[in-house]
Amino acid sequence: MKRGVLIVLSGPSGVGKGTVRKALFEEPDIDFQYSISMTTRQPRTGEVDGEDYFFVTREQFEDAIKHNEVLEYAQYVGNYYGTPKAYIEKTLAAGKDVLLEIDVQGALQVKEKMPEGAYIFLTPPNLRSLKTRLIGRGTENLDVINRRVQTAASEIRMMKNYDYAVVNDEVAAAVDRIKDIIKIERLRVERVLPEYISMIEEFEKL
Ligand SMILES: Nc1ncnc2c1ncn2[C@@H]1O[C@H](COP(=O)(O)OP(=O)(O)OP(=O)(O)O)[C@@H](O)[C@H]1O
Ligand SMILES: Nc1nc2c(ncn2[C@@H]2O[C@H](COP(=O)(O)O)[C@@H](O)[C@H]2O)c(=O)[nH]1
Numbered sequence: 001m002k003r004g005v006l007i008v009l010s011g012p013s014g015v016g017k018g019t020v021r022k023a024l025f026e027e028p029d030i031d032f033q034y035s036i037s038m039t040t041r042q043p044r045t046g047e048v049d050g051e052d053y054f055f056v057t058r059e060q061f062e063d064a065i066k067h068n069e070v071l072e073y074a075q076y077v078g079n080y081y082g083t084p085k086a087y088i089e090k091t092l093a094a095g096k097d098v099l100l101e102i103d104v105q106g107a108l109q110v111k112e113k114m115p116e117g118a119y120i121f122l123t124p125p126n127l128r129s130l131k132t133r134l135i136g137r138g139t140e141n142l143d144v145i146n147r148r149v150q151t152a153a154s155e156i157r158m159m160k161n162y163d164y165a166v167v168n169d170e171v172a173a174a175v176d177r178i179k180d181i182i183k184i185e186r187l188r189v190e191r192v193l194p195e196y197i198s199m200i201e202e203f204e205k206l
Pocket of ligand 1: 133168171
């Protein structure tokens with residue numbers, strides 16, 4: 001069976017990854033599975049365990065690392081974040097497409113292990129908008145916002161390691177750009193080749 005497509009959506013905090021991902025998943029022609037991350041961060045008001053994240057203790061997270069249960073993980077502004085490995089492997093092997101929404105450290109770890117994925121860096125229209133957006137979201141205090149914005153400076157330098165950069169100026173426009181990338185990804189030789197090989201094998205049996 002042809003493996004699913006892996007899309008990794010990444011970029012600095014506040015750029016709009018979650019907003020764009022939710023809008024993308026509302027598109028009628030998008031049938032991606034979302035990989036729910038683990039984190040030791042406290043849930044924000046309205047966040048649901050098992051939907052937004054698996055909220056765990058530091059001990060549980062470190063146990064998952066020890067037992068090799070995470071595909072990647074990062075310490076980001078004082079908390080652990082990581083991608084459960086079993087779900088990704090099972091879903092891609094079943095031919096379903098998966099989207100990860102993770103930070104830059106994590107995305108680059110996944111790229112080392114799974115270079116066949118499509119790595120998208122979401123960029124802000126300008127750097128000031130990161131802070132404005134985080135303040136507007138109202139989920140972190142100013143100290144945490146400043147630490148996130150400081151981290152963004154080094155993250156943006158990593159953009160060159162990605163396959164695509166998408167500007168999130170308008171959410172709908174960013175979604176359209178990502179949909180175009182998904183179309184291109186589906187046409188990549190390594191994705192269509194297995195289908196042609198099985199066609200040839202069938203043909204040779206005639
Ligand atoms: N294109 C946009 N124009 C203006 N505001 C936006 C845009 N995209 C997202 N936002 C707003 O910016 C804020 C941050 O967005 P969001 O939470 O999606 O970012 P994020 O990259 O997922 O952040 P984090 O990495 O911290 O989880 C939200 O208040 C959201 O409504
Ligand atoms: N390396 C990973 N980063 C992740 C994962 N899940 C989310 N994130 C990123 O962490 C920061 C902070 O998230 P927040 O929810 O506290 O705002 C942000 O950049 C997320 O994309 C993960 O599994 N691995």
